[in-house]
Amino acid sequence: MLINKLVAMVVLSIVIAFQAVTIQAEEQAADSIENLLESNRNIEGEFRQVTYDEKGKQLQVSEGIFLLAKPNQFVWDSVTPFAQRIISDGKMITVWDVDLEQATKRPLSGAVGNSPAALLGQPANQVLPHYNMTKLGEEKFRLVPKGDQDLFQNLTLSFRNKVISAMSILDSLGQTTVIEFKNVEYHEGVAKENFVLDLPDNVDVIEEGQ
Numbered sequence: 001m002l003i004n005k006l007v008a009m010v011v012l013s014i015v016i017a018f019q020a021v022t023i024q025a026e027e028q029a030a031d032s033i034e035n036l037l038e039s040n041r042n043i044e045g046e047f048r049q050v051t052y053d054e055k056g057k058q059l060q061v062s063e064g065i066f067l068l069a070k071p072n073q074f075v076w077d078s079v080t081p082f083a084q085r086i087i088s089d090g091k092m093i094t095v096w097d098v099d100l101e102q103a104t105k106r107p108l109s110g111a112v113g114n115s116p117a118a119l120l121g122q123p124a125n126q127v128l129p130h131y132n133m134t135k136l137g138e139e140k141f142r143l144v145p146k147g148d149q150d151l152f153q154n155l156t157l158s159f160r161n162k163v164i165s166a167m168s169i170l171d172s173l174g175q176t177t178v179i180e181f182k183n184v185e186y187h188e189g190v191a192k193e194n195f196v197l198d199l200p201d202n203v204d205v206i207e208e209g210q
Contacts, residue, residue: 065079
């Protein structure tokens, strides 16, 4: 009986020690990705976005440029194959499909609060609590939404020398979108006019969530 009690105590000690190490590792990983995301909130560069179906077949490729700036402001300009502009002024998001002559406006609050776009636009300490996180490498992390209403199953963020290099998103339909970031540069802030979109008169504007 004494031996069994000693064994049980040893096993319990190992379990407690392992849990403590795991919690410490998770906290360190959370601090690491929070710092990385915060340092990538004022950046600009180019992107290449490829979408694959559930079998890995390539569905679409788009390329363009982007601009991020605190607080919650961004420009996402797809140049090819179809011109599309997505702009947030910090309060509203406008998606303008140039060829279709149509634009959709919606409030930033709630519209992307749990989406991949929010990870790069909003403060990390406000966004990360919505996810369970796994550290896949020194500068690579997988995030799984805690909520049931999200449009994606998980996303993977990769950094290179503390600069964001890629984002991979697995959506609810099993499709995967891979975004590669190139020629990324930091900036100290840009004029607010960069995030103001003057739509032509012939554009049909749809307002949501007003």
